[in-house]
Amino acid sequence: MSTETVNPRTEPSRWSKIWNSNMGYSFRKNPVAIFSMAVFLIIAVSAFFAPLIAPYDPYDPASIDIMNSEYPPFWVSGALPEFSLGTDDQGRDLWSTILYGTRLSLLIGICAVALQAFLGISIGLIAGYVGGRVDSLLMRLADIQLSFSTLMVAIIFLAVTQAMFGSETFNQYAVYFLIAVIGVAEWPQYARTVRATVLAEKKKEYVDSARVLGFGPGRIMVRHILPNSLSPIFVISTVQVANAIISEASLSFLGLGMPPSQPSLGSLISSGFDYIFSGSWWITAIPGIVLVVLVLVINLLGDWMRDVLNPKLYKG
Amino acid sequence: MKDMAVQSPLLEIKGLEKRFDLDQGFLETVKFKGGRITRETRSVHAVNNVTLDVNRGEALCVVGESGCGKSTVARLVAGLLTPSAGEIYYEGQRIDDLSRGEIQPLRKKIQMIFQNPYASLNPRMTILQALEEPVRHHNPKFSAAEVRDKVTEVMMSVGVDPTWIKRYPHEFSGGQRQRIAIARALTVDPEFIIADEPISALDVSIQAQVLNLMLEAKESRGLTYLFITHDLSVVEHFGTRVAVLYLGTVCEVADTATLFSNPKHPYTKALLSAVPQLKDDRPNHIRLKGEIPTPINLPQGCPFQSRCIFANDRCKSEKPRAIHQPDGSTVACHALEEGRLDADAPGL
Ligand SMILES: Nc1ncnc2c1ncn2[C@@H]1O[C@H](COP(=O)(O)OP(=O)(O)OP(=O)(O)O)[C@@H](O)[C@H]1O
Numbered sequence A: 001m002s003t004e005t006v007n008p009r010t011e012p013s014r015w016s017k018i019w020n021s022n023m024g025y026s027f028r029k030n031p032v033a034i035f036s037m038a039v040f041l042i043i044a045v046s047a048f049f050a051p052l053i054a055p056y057d058p059y060d061p062a063s064i065d066i067m068n069s070e071y072p073p074f075w076v077s078g079a080l081p082e083f084s085l086g087t088d089d090q091g092r093d094l095w096s097t098i099l100y101g102t103r104l105s106l107l108i109g110i111c112a113v114a115l116q117a118f119l120g121i122s123i124g125l126i127a128g129y130v131g132g133r134v135d136s137l138l139m140r141l142a143d144i145q146l147s148f149s150t151l152m153v154a155i156i157f158l159a160v161t162q163a164m165f166g167s168e169t170f171n172q173y174a175v176y177f178l179i180a181v182i183g184v185a186e187w188p189q190y191a192r193t194v195r196a197t198v199l200a201e202k203k204k205e206y207v208d209s210a211r212v213l214g215f216g217p218g219r220i221m222v223r224h225i226l227p228n229s230l231s232p233i234f235v236i237s238t239v240q241v242a243n244a245i246i247s248e249a250s251l252s253f254l255g256l257g258m259p260p261s262q263p264s265l266g267s268l269i270s271s272g273f274d275y276i277f278s279g280s281w282w283i284t285a286i287p288g289i290v291l292v293v294l295v296l297v298i299n300l301l302g303d304w305m306r307d308v309l310n311p312k313l314y315k316g
Numbered sequence B: 001m002k003d004m005a006v007q008s009p010l011l012e013i014k015g016l017e018k019r020f021d022l023d024q025g026f027l028e029t030v031k032f033k034g035g036r037i038t039r040e041t042r043s044v045h046a047v048n049n050v051t052l053d054v055n056r057g058e059a060l061c062v063v064g065e066s067g068c069g070k071s072t073v074a075r076l077v078a079g080l081l082t083p084s085a086g087e088i089y090y091e092g093q094r095i096d097d098l099s100r101g102e103i104q105p106l107r108k109k110i111q112m113i114f115q116n117p118y119a120s121l122n123p124r125m126t127i128l129q130a131l132e133e134p135v136r137h138h139n140p141k142f143s144a145a146e147v148r149d150k151v152t153e154v155m156m157s158v159g160v161d162p163t164w165i166k167r168y169p170h171e172f173s174g175g176q177r178q179r180i181a182i183a184r185a186l187t188v189d190p191e192f193i194i195a196d197e198p199i200s201a202l203d204v205s206i207q208a209q210v211l212n213l214m215l216e217a218k219e220s221r222g223l224t225y226l227f228i229t230h231d232l233s234v235v236e237h238f239g240t241r242v243a244v245l246y247l248g249t250v251c252e253v254a255d256t257a258t259l260f261s262n263p264k265h266p267y268t269k270a271l272l273s274a275v276p277q278l279k280d281d282r283p284n285h286i287r288l289k290g291e292i293p294t295p296i297n298l299p300q301g302c303p304f305q306s307r308c309i310f311a312n313d314r315c316k317s318e319k320p321r322a323i324h325q326p327d328g329s330t331v332a333c334h335a336l337e338e339g340r341l342d343a344d345a346p347g348l
């Protein structure tokens, strides 16, 4: 007697569920969140579609003419109409280069955070659920990792790899090195947050119930505890993306990140730095503004999310 | 005698003990005492030397005050905790020291229902997911239709409309959630159910319904219950036998009728005299005086001595043993053994 009657109440679509949820409501009531989300989407979408939007391809040496270098943006006298935001020291169109650079910065930031999240969530789940010696060992590892600052670890690692492989090879794989080093350096943030929530969730009866039903630890961790630990993970993820973008920019600024031929926002700022005093301030200033705005709106979104999802969580 | 051998208990608990260590880290255990540094760990003696049998088809109720170790006994039997000492046998097989793989077949036979239906269902899973998961896990060969049929069957048997299956637990009331939790335990066709105060978190008007549901399931599925409660009126309605627990020790085990008509242990008497009218001061109402010792510093001798009007020097030094009585009950009390309980008691 399988009664396959369809629920008369029409099931709301996923989108309208989100829109009508607590989170959707507080989003609609919060102008800062709406504004940040809008700015972030504009930056992210235009960066993602950089190859379609950008008038020039900054990676194509054929399209670059060194004679075009250091033209100012359009509102300064002496600008060329075809370079709206001016050109950089190598004669690349700054608007195109910023689009490509933002894409690279976002990509590195998001991939590095994905790596952090994968490492940190796995380690945090195991430490919190298994407990005992495993927990102590993993958390001491996290303490050790945290006691080195991210930048210090990254600088040492990148400088050594650069010296080992030579700049040529290094430049070729710089994206992966950056993702790896930023990803590995900050997993303890995730591990600690996840462990703390797992310790709280583990005491709840639904976990006992799953154990009595005979489910294995892997299933309980991934299918039962993890879905109930997502909100703090979301919150720190936004902050971590902003941090990773900053780390990438700092490393590139120090010459340990993306090479000038494949500029991210950081390396663009860095390459323009030498020309500030010769009057070409825009090569540094405009990508700098983009970077600051990008990081700011991500952090504002993170703040809003933290307030909605978990008022008690300390910003980590 | 032969009948006795055939009727061996379904579950046997022998000398069960559970201690929780309070001081976990090494540094916490180091104490400075009397001019020297010593190491000592304090621990909560939650369950002390509990011996109990549960026969097939009965509902053994465990009663006692809050903190007396009822839940700990339940969780030990369910395998959620490992005993500090003692043994647990199910159908003659020792179950307290099994590995996770070895215990799998028993997970189908022994199930547990929890006190708080707001916490015992995963808030991120729909009812369908929550009910399908155990069926799939224990019957990997089932087809999707068989799984669905099983789920529909248990939903019907606990009286929850199977068309609500796509909803999340927060869309249900407490009583409905507890029904769903019971349904979830029934999905694996268990024979033994441990219920840890399954109705005490529910609205009074719903308690009876859920209790009757559990009684029906007992009849139709031939279940055996280990039923934890602090509510003696529930015991009278539900239990075939009762075990009274005080500070992790069994004071008295008896058939429900025997216990209610002829309680023997001073603590049982006090408990029963407090049942019908909690607030009135009937002359025969036994007021318990004295302090409840904490399970951290258990007294030597009888655990009930600090509140017992019959306590004497022997009670302070020697733990009473459980002794079988002619009417089938088992009581651990020196005064009963010595026959001085019937003497005029100051409070009676
Ligand atoms: N994980 C634990 N760690 C330390 N002490 C514990 C732990 N679990 C229980 N205890 C202690 O063991 C004793 C018995 O607890 P238990 O939960 O079994 O009591 P209970 O009879 O179920 O009480 P209630 O009626 O309140 O549910 C209590 O003193 C409690 O503080």
Ligand code: SF4
Binding pocket: B265, B266, B267, B302, B303, B304, B305, B306, B308, B309, B310, B311, B312, B315, B320, B332, B333, B334, B335, B336
């Ligand atoms: S053994 Fe002694 S203290 Fe314990 S209940 Fe009996 S008379 Fe009271």
Ligand SMILES: [Mg+2]
Binding pocket: B070, B071, B072, B196, B197
């Ligand atoms: Mg309890």
